[in-house]
Amino acid sequence: MFRQLKARFGAPVAMAIAGILGIWLILMVTLPQLQMIDYSLRPSLLPAEIGGPKDGWTLINYVTLFNNDIHLSIFFKTLWSSVLVTSLTLLVSYPLAYYLAKTATPGQAALCLLLLIIPFWINEILRTFSWFILLAFRGPLNEILLTLGLIERPIRFLNGDTGVLVGMVYAYILFMVFPLYNAIESLDGNQIRAARDLGAGSLRTHWRIVIPHAKPGIATGCIMTFMLAAGSYAVPALLGSPGSRWFTQIIYNWFFEGGDWNQGAAYAFLLLILCIGFMALVMRLFKVGLADIAK
Incomplete structure (x- = not known):
């Protein structure tokens, strides 16, 4: 990446971009994650006990x-539901x-993309609440x-998930x-066209030609969708019933209601480990690397 930036913009600009990117990664990604890990390995203590003999690393928070059978079941339910959201989104999006990419004229493609993008100019909370109105018991649907x-x-x-x-697939x-x-x-x-000339039907053409070529895009989309779904709070909070809690809601409760x-x-x-594990699984399943996804 640095070589490409250097070849295009010159060494000084490339070094400046790399330096800014490095500082951003350290301050906004690495240090907060390290602090979160440190927090997770320390017990919840009274202010007077912080720094004392009880203030040491422990796995009690993970245990x-x-x-907790309820929290553990919600954890695995979030995993399964996020996989389901990813699968449904892939089925709709492909x-x-x-x-x-291949059928629409430039004008049709531009119009379709515009119709897709315009709703995302609205805040996510408002878009999610609009689904709450549509799907209500006495709603328009x-x-x-x-x-x-x-x-x-x-x-x-x-009532349920x-x-x-629906809200997550749309979001x-x-x-x-x-x-x-x-x-x-x-x-x-x-x-x-060659596949069709040789007698391949639409399904076979997609299975043997299009999908293998689109593997990096499929992997990227699945990873992004899964991580967003697993880490979503607003959608399950607004569209979920009391019996369909998401793991992020449990995390929110620990932070802001329990104060722990x-x-x-x-x-x-x-939850972060879960997302990293899913990313590694998808990359292995589709046989793609980080370089392929970055394209």
């Missing part, structure tokens, strides 16, 4: 999760990305279904569409 005679009584879409899944669709679009757009159209920053830091670090 708490595995001794046809759209392919249409934008139920009223339309009742009017059309498709249902006999209103459906409680917000349905509303959370993070752009983070899946753009990596897929960039990967598919670079595919030579002659390969697709040490326990909250341990839970947050475990």
